[in-house]
Amino acid sequence: MKHLLKMSDLSREEIISLLNLADQLKYEQKHGITHHRLAGQTLGMIFQKSSTRTRVSFEAGMYQLGGSAMFLSSRDLQIGRGEPVQDTARVLSRYLDGIMIRTFAQQEVEDLARYGSIPVINGLTDYCHPCQILADLLTIREYKGAFEGLKFCYIGDGNNMANSHIVGALTVGMKVSIACPKGYHPHPDVLKFAESYGDQFQLSDQVLEMAAGADVVATDVWASMGQEDEAAQRAAAFAGFQVNDAVMEAANPGAMVLHCLPAHREEEITEKVFEAHADEIFDEAENRLHAQKAVMVRLMQK
Ligand code: CP
Numbered sequence: 001m002k003h004l005l006k007m008s009d010l011s012r013e014e015i016i017s018l019l020n021l022a023d024q025l026k027y028e029q030k031h032g033i034t035h036h037r038l039a040g041q042t043l044g045m046i047f048q049k050s051s052t053r054t055r056v057s058f059e060a061g062m063y064q065l066g067g068s069a070m071f072l073s074s075r076d077l078q079i080g081r082g083e084p085v086q087d088t089a090r091v092l093s094r095y096l097d098g099i100m101i102r103t104f105a106q107q108e109v110e111d112l113a114r115y116g117s118i119p120v121i122n123g124l125t126d127y128c129h130p131c132q133i134l135a136d137l138l139t140i141r142e143y144k145g146a147f148e149g150l151k152f153c154y155i156g157d158g159n160n161m162a163n164s165h166i167v168g169a170l171t172v173g174m175k176v177s178i179a180c181p182k183g184y185h186p187h188p189d190v191l192k193f194a195e196s197y198g199d200q201f202q203l204s205d206q207v208l209e210m211a212a213g214a215d216v217v218a219t220d221v222w223a224s225m226g227q228e229d230e231a232a233q234r235a236a237a238f239a240g241f242q243v244n245d246a247v248m249e250a251a252n253p254g255a256m257v258l259h260c261l262p263a264h265r266e267e268e269i270t271e272k273v274f275e276a277h278a279d280e281i282f283d284e285a286e287n288r289l290h291a292q293k294a295v296m297v298r299l300m301q302k
């Protein structure tokens with residue numbers, strides 16, 4: 001494993017091994033055990049989009065591992081004035097030990113990895129959000145003990161989160177059902193990946209049918225970063241695609257709810273369901289820290 005560019009870069013074994021390392025790092029942090037596995041190393045963090053969790057968890061995680069993290073806004077970098085990613089990658093590789101990037105096009109992340117010589121971590125693109133999925137899988141395993149036999153249901157936009165959830169959940173052995181309106185389906189590459197899982201995967205616009213018997217229910221905003229001008233049109237298209245009491249009644253008793261955050265209450269999830277499952281959702285947010293520390297150690301430890 002040289003980079004983390006998308007979920008399908010990881011085999012089941014690699015995911016489980018990362019989750020085990022995340023558990024270990026979480027234990028060490030909670031028990032005050034110093035774990036400077038990346039002492040003296042520097043992570044550059046390029047942000048072309050806003051962030052609370054990704055920025056803070058990577059930066060804090062890097063400090064906890066004995067290294068340092070550098071926030072690089074595209075507003076300030078020459079990349080924002082047109083310096084090619086090929087050159088940026090080669091320059092940053094001379095200074096840093098790893099790069100985390102949040103941007104729009106997946107190709108930019110792939111190019112950074114291709115032209116640079118240090119590990120690259122995808123901190124969200126329009127296509128996927130692998131760091132979030134590792135945190136989500138860590139949270140599911142904490143609550144449910146194992147993945148086998150579980151049904152994972154995602155309701156809403158077939159966006160970066162949906163794409164990564166599908167790949168991650170199928171890879172670790174869960175059944176996956178996706179409820180999306182027509183015209184907002186997940187990426188064709190992801191649907192092709194899911195095809196090979198046969199009846200382990202379902203996609204439909206029938207929300208309650210997809211939610212039936214689910215052990216994990218997940219959702220995300222209806223308009224992602226960069227789609228703000230489509231918000232009204234999207235609100236109409238997604239009107240029936242809300243995680244609410246009816247969905248939770250269709251799901252298994254004891255089903256957990258995940259949301260990558262930020263959440264828009266009364267849009268993709270009701271306030272009531274959100275608050276009833278706040279423990280899971282904020283454990284999920286915390287687990288970004290532990291999962292990403294595992295990714296950094298795996299990729300950067302010399
Ligand atoms: N879930 C997530 O990636 O949050 P931020 O956008 O705050 O980083």
Ligand code: NVA
Nearest residue numbers: 159220224225260261
């Ligand atoms: N789908 C959302 C996820 C935010 C973490 C977005 O891309 O804005």
